[in-house]
Amino acid sequence: MSVYIQSAAQISIQEPLTEKWFAEPHIPAGNFNLSIEPDYKSFIPPAESRRMGRLLKRAVTTSKEALRKGGCEMPDAIISGTGLGCIENTEKFLNAMLDNGEECMPPTAFMQSTHNTISSQVALTLKCHGYNSTYSQQGFSFDSALLDAFMQFELGKIGTALVEGHDEMTPDYYNMLGKIGYWRKETADTEKLRKSKGVGSISGSSSVSILLSDKLNDNTLCEIKNIVTLHSPNKSEIWNVVSRLLAKAGVAMSDIDAVVVGLSGDAENDSVYESVMSQCFTDKPVVWYKHLFGESFCASAFGMYVAATILNNRFIPKHLLYKSDKGINNVKNLIVYNHFHNKNHSITLLQSIK
Amino acid sequence: MAEIVITGLGIISALGSGIEVTVGRLLSEKSAVEKIKHLQTVHCDLPAGEVPYSDTQLREMLNIAPDYNITRTSLMGQVALKEAMSQAKLSDKQNFTVALVAGNTVGGMEKSEQYYHHFLNDEEYKEYIGLHDCGACTEMIAQGTPFNFDLVTTISTACSSAANSVFFGADMLKTGRADIVVAGGTECLSKFHLNGFNTLMILDSEVCKPFDKNRRGLNLGEGAAFLVMETAESARRRNVVPICKLSGYANRCDAFHQTASSPEGEGAFLAMEGALADAALQPADIDYINAHGTGTPNNDESEGHAMMRVFGDRIPPVSSTKAFTGHTTSASGAIEAVISILSLTRGFIPANLNFSEKIDSLNFMPVTKTMQGVNLRHVLTNSFGFGGNDSSCIFSKIEQQ
Numbered sequence: 001m002s003v004y005i006q007s008a009a010q011i012s013i014q015e016p017l018t019e020k021w022f023a024e025p026h027i028p029a030g031n032f033n034l035s036i037e038p039d040y041k042s043f044i045p046p047a048e049s050r051r052m053g054r055l056l057k058r059a060v061t062t063s064k065e066a067l068r069k070g071g072c073e074m075p076d077a078i079i080s081g082t083g084l085g086c087i088e089n090t091e092k093f094l095n096a097m098l099d100n101g102e103e104c105m106p107p108t109a110f111m112q113s114t115h116n117t118i119s120s121q122v123a124l125t126l127k128c129h130g131y132n133s134t135y136s137q138q139g140f141s142f143d144s145a146l147l148d149a150f151m152q153f154e155l156g157k158i159g160t161a162l163v164e165g166h167d168e169m170t171p172d173y174y175n176m177l178g179k180i181g182y183w184r185k186e187t188a189d190t191e192k193l194r195k196s197k198g199v200g201s202i203s204g205s206s207s208v209s210i211l212l213s214d215k216l217n218d219n220t221l222c223e224i225k226n227i228v229t230l231h232s233p234n235k236s237e238i239w240n241v242v243s244r245l246l247a248k249a250g251v252a253m254s255d256i257d258a259v260v261v262g263l264s265g266d267a268e269n270d271s272v273y274e275s276v277m278s279q280c281f282t283d284k285p286v287v288w289y290k291h292l293f294g295e296s297f298c299a300s301a302f303g304m305y306v307a308a309t310i311l312n313n314r315f316i317p318k319h320l321l322y323k324s325d326k327g328i329n330n331v332k333n334l335i336v337y338n339h340f341h342n343k344n345h346s347i348t349l350l351q352s353i354k
Numbered sequence: 355m356a357e358i359v360i361t362g363l364g365i366i367s368a369l370g371s372g373i374e375v376t377v378g379r380l381l382s383e384k385s386a387v388e389k390i391k392h393l394q395t396v397h398c399d400l401p402a403g404e405v406p407y408s409d410t411q412l413r414e415m416l417n418i419a420p421d422y423n424i425t426r427t428s429l430m431g432q433v434a435l436k437e438a439m440s441q442a443k444l445s446d447k448q449n450f451t452v453a454l455v456a457g458n459t460v461g462g463m464e465k466s467e468q469y470y471h472h473f474l475n476d477e478e479y480k481e482y483i484g485l486h487d488c489g490a491c492t493e494m495i496a497q498g499t500p501f502n503f504d505l506v507t508t509i510s511t512a513c514s515s516a517a518n519s520v521f522f523g524a525d526m527l528k529t530g531r532a533d534i535v536v537a538g539g540t541e542c543l544s545k546f547h548l549n550g551f552n553t554l555m556i557l558d559s560e561v562c563k564p565f566d567k568n569r570r571g572l573n574l575g576e577g578a579a580f581l582v583m584e585t586a587e588s589a590r591r592r593n594v595v596p597i598c599k600l601s602g603y604a605n606r607c608d609a610f611h612q613t614a615s616s617p618e619g620e621g622a623f624l625a626m627e628g629a630l631a632d633a634a635l636q637p638a639d640i641d642y643i644n645a646h647g648t649g650t651p652n653n654d655e656s657e658g659h660a661m662m663r664v665f666g667d668r669i670p671p672v673s674s675t676k677a678f679t680g681h682t683t684s685a686s687g688a689i690e691a692v693i694s695i696l697s698l699t700r701g702f703i704p705a706n707l708n709f710s711e712k713i714d715s716l717n718f719m720p721v722t723k724t725m726q727g728v729n730l731r732h733v734l735t736n737s738f739g740f741g742g743n744d745s746s747c748i749f750s751k752i753e754q755q
Contacts, residue, residue, distance in 0.1 A: 083487055105550075110550035111554070113550070116510055119741070132605065134743075151528075175474065
């Protein structure tokens with residue numbers, strides 16, 4: 001059994017539906033960053049579009065684009081991760097309820113508030129009756145969705161899957177999360193996030209759709225060799241899991257070209273990565289991505305997307321490297337490592353097919 | 355493929371806490387859906403299946419200090435988790451890999467809606483901001499045991515969340531990614547949910563009447579349930595007695611409408627067919643169906659049509675237990691899985707309360723009087739969610755050797 005990433009599409013604080021960020025990244029200017037919306041007209045008929053919340057439009061668009069790029073009309077499964085779901089509609093309904101004393105509330109906002117609205121809207125648009133699921137486990141939501149998809153492939157239940165990560169950020173939720181240490185108090189740029197560790201990071205807004213298949217085709221970006229997960233591990237457990245992952249895939253530690261991690265500039269978050277890097281991946285180049293895409297519950301979807309893009313190009317540009325003054329060529333194997341609050345951890349091994 | 359067995363059950367609902375209380379209440383044929391008492395809402399005339407314990411009482415049951423920040427969703431989850439793990443003799447982790455998978459939809463909303471203006475305007479109750487999301491609720495449930503789980507995750511597919519958690523758990527066992535999985539779901543009543551369902555005009559102002567011609571809607575409920583799942587080999591190794599086996603399951607999407615089910619019940623049909631195929635069973639092998647049966651005009655007719663497509667004119671005994679518990683949304687898949695397993699192992703079929711007249715377009719009537727002393731080999735339970743997230747699974751008796 002092999003699992004390949006065929007294609008991916010994103011809407012984020014980078015230019016939407018392109019890989020322009022790979023050569024010419026847009027550097028976020030502030031701490032609260034909204035996504036750049038594409039023109040949805042070419043993806044969703046206006047009458048339907050008007051009835052959809054922003055996150056649903058984004059999900060339908062990135063899904064359709066990933067399917068088009070990957071040459072697939074109908075996936076066997078649609079599996080999403082979302083930390084907060086359609087929070088804009090949730091707030092709309094909650095505010096109406098609290099302001100109007102539980103009377104005269106908008107049913108559409110409620111209908112579009114549940115997390116599974118995203119996967120089911122994609123299914124509805126595609127008329128896809130296959131496996132459909134949604135994970136909501138904070139910064140491990142996308143990782144859970146990917147793990148589920150991988151298991152479905154392993155068990156021979158599916159041949160293709162859309163695996164997605166979607167989260168939006170609203171001004172109110174941004175302020176609330178700010179009260180519990182999610183964001184930097186001062187305006188933080190890439191250098192600040194890298195050099196001066198503090199409390200919090202910069203916010204992003206994430207929509208990534210990734211098409212997986214058990215068959216190679218001309219579009220294939222890379223292969224996912226395996227994904228393993230741990231919860232509240234000690235250092236030796238991580239080392240053991242990494243060793244087993246590599247041994248099973250027949251890849252030596254010396255074959256790993258770089259490790260893609262969720263460094264964000266938040267001291268507590270980063271110290272976990274730094275400790276694991278020094279313990280398990282000594283001297284390996286470190287790729288980061290949250291300085292470009294921001295922090296969000298589904299940010300780890302960008303880790304997978306960035307890694308797949310690197311492997312398709314077999315090149316790591318300088319701006320993705322945490323500590324280096326030049327890019328890296330001939331990239332063959334990458335580890336994507338993510339953790340959330342040092343609770344759930346995921347380690348994924350990706351390999352170039354070229 | 356490894357045989358998946360169930361070795362522990364835990365449940366809390368409007369019927370009370372624990373499997374013995376639940377069985378007793380089901381056999382008594384007495385609904386626990388009553389006018390709202392605990393939830394502070396202007397719609398307190400609406401009936402609902404509230405868990406008969408206040409937060410304070412739940413904290414006392416769990417020995418949790420009054421000043422420890424925790425949501426009602428997580429409190430109920432901890433009660434059910436403890437019971438399930440105790441039955442499965444899971445007190446010591448030893449060298450097993452154990453995952454916790456829980457279904458959940460509105461997370462800590464019941465606290466967020468009370469403290470929302472504080473969240474926005476001042477620093478009071480800000481600890482609850484981080485407990486709002488679904489994943490945080492599951493982490494809080496995990497923290498209620500001294501156990502260090504190897505994976506903690508949350509599935510949010512609305513009213514099929516808990517069923518899909520069981521499926522994810524089974525797949526973890528089959529792929530060797532865990533030795534034991536504790537899977538289920540939890541949801542507490544909130545004004546958000548109550549008003550949401552109310553704006554969709556699908557709440558009955560009286561106790562619901564699943565599968566009745568004159569049904570008018572559903573009643574919301576709350577609760578939690580968990581199942582301890584492992585391979586038969588693991589149960590043997592740990593010397594625990596399997597309760598039953600999970601023989602098949604399937605998740606399909608209706609892909610028809612964001613909240614309504616298709617008239618022909620396509621998603622439900624595919625889910626039931628998929629579960630039968632996964633279990634390598636024929637429709638005639640199913641001895642009881644614990645239906646999703648919410649009592650809404652749309653669900654019951656659509657689910658009924660799907661059953662007729664799968665079972666033809668030989669529909670097995672069917673009942674919905676929603677009139678006992680209310681619709682416990684994200685927890686319902688696990689609550690009804692526990693009820694189905696209790697039916698299977700103790701040989702009874704719970705009554706479908708409040709039924710008087712058959713739906714014209716359906717060829718069957720639900721079981722209206724509790725059937726006791728019946729020999730059930732395979733039971734099928736349905737859980738359908740908004741967005742057409744339809745899931746069915748089959749539990750089977752373990753043949754004595």
